[in-house]
Amino acid sequence: QSGGVPKVFKATQKDYQAVYNEIASRLEEKDDYDDGSFGPVLVRLAWHASGTYDKETGTGGSNGATMRFAPESDHGANAGLKNARDFLEPVKQKFPWITYSDLWILGGVCAIQEMLGPKIPYRPGRSDKDVSGCTPDGRLPDASQAQDHLRAIFGRMGFNDQEIVALSGAHALGRCHTDRSGYSGPWTFSPTVLTNDYYRLLLDEKWQWKKWDGPKQYEDKTTKSLMMLPTDYALIQDKQFRPWVEKYAKDNDLFFEDFKNVVLRLFELGVPFAEGTENQRWVFKSSNDE
């Protein structure tokens, strides 16, 4: 560099798109994991990084990536997320300028888009914190509980009833693992493609308690191969939640629009973005875009 002054690298949208592309190609390549994709566990990592937010104290949220450290990495709710963090580590090595906290959220955005969900507009600006930024245990939802608990947990993050139901549609993706949460099985028949099937199945299937030694969960009466958590089932038991389940079950476009808006907010919780960047979010090209 002229004058001996080291040039500060300022990453642009193009640079972040390159990181997106790297994550997408690793998703494609590593298709022997779980149901054939790391996508669902990447979405869960981005959600658990963000969902620790407390609007009263401004603590937690996607700024910090403090789940890299114990005690947060050892919180029961985060069991299994090492798979997602390890998946992203080589990406961090290849693009060392990106923060872990921006990378984990970009991983969630990329996974949702590559699993054929809506585009999730993104802006960078998260910085990594040290172990002192770890949030206390108990901030993420407990699947054995019901609507009051959901409202308390998501209300603390700043979300209303409609947003709770829209966010829950992410359970179209992935599965429960007995060696992680103790629960077992997928919610839908296509756990690596985002659809509104979660809502449709909630309403259309007959659900019964699964007979087993594990934690209380529902199974579908017809095939006994799908599951619902007590918190999932609460969405159709509760009078205020249920109309939203019905709307999203009928209208995938509405679900995608609302899911995009609420996930965008979730992924930005607790981040002190530079002023004036609210209207400067980027939309990344997915690998199947022309």
Ligand code: CCH
């Ligand atoms: Fe979830 N989720 N989640 N979840 N979750 C689990 C798995 C996934 C709850 C409990 C569980 C959201 C909301 C809730 C995903 C995304 C979201 C598991 C199984 C439990 C238990 C973990 C295991 O055993 O591997 C509860 C309770 C709530 C309350 O509302 C929200 C919100 C999102 C995202 C927006 C995804 C994706 C998975 C699948 C992970 C995988 O590895 O397949």
